[in-house]
Amino acid sequence: MKNARDIIVRPVITERTSEFIDQQKYVFEVNLKANKTQIKQAIETIFKVKVVNVNTLRVPAKPKRYGRHSGYTSEWKKAFVTLAPDSKPLEFFEASV
Template sequence: MNIYDVIKKPLITEKTTIEKDARNVVAFVVNSAANKIEISAAVKALFNAEVASVKTVNVAGKTKRTMRGVSKRSNWKKAYVTLKEGQNIDFFEA
C-alpha cells in the first residue's frame, strides 16, 4: 500500500491536542486496511519523525435519522501515534 493511501488526514480535536502536549501523541485518520507497521512507516516517511508506538481504533459509523428513514455513516479507523522523545510533528507551520 502506498504511504499516501495509508494516512488520510490528521485528526485535530480538543482531546488529541491535549494528548499531543502532554504525551507527544498524534492522531490520524487512516485507511481501514492499514496495519500498525504500515502506519509507522508512513509517518516516518512523510513527517521525518521517529515513532515509538502505534495504537489503532476501529470507529463504528453513527446511525442517523433522516426524513427518508434511517441511514448509517461509514466506519473508519484512527491511529494514535506516540513519537519518540524530542520528535515533533507540527501541522500548522508558519
C-alpha cells in the first residue's frame, strides 16, 4: 500500500458521524490491512492537515438473507480521525452538513 488513495477507501457520512465534525473528528472506511500510522500519513497527504489521533475498529460481517439465499456482508475497517485544533476543517465534509 504505497499510495494514500489505496489506504483511504471512502468517507463515512451518517447522521451520527456528522455530529463529530464540530469536534474535528472524521470517519473513514479504510483498507483492512492498514495500520494507524499509515492512516495518519494518508489523511495528512490527501487533505494537507495535521492529525492528532487515529482510532480504528473492525466492523464484522453480518448474516443477510434474500429469499431463500443467505450470505454475509463484507467485513470492513473504520477509522476515527481527530485533527489538530489549529487545523482547517475538511471541505469534503463541510459540504454535506
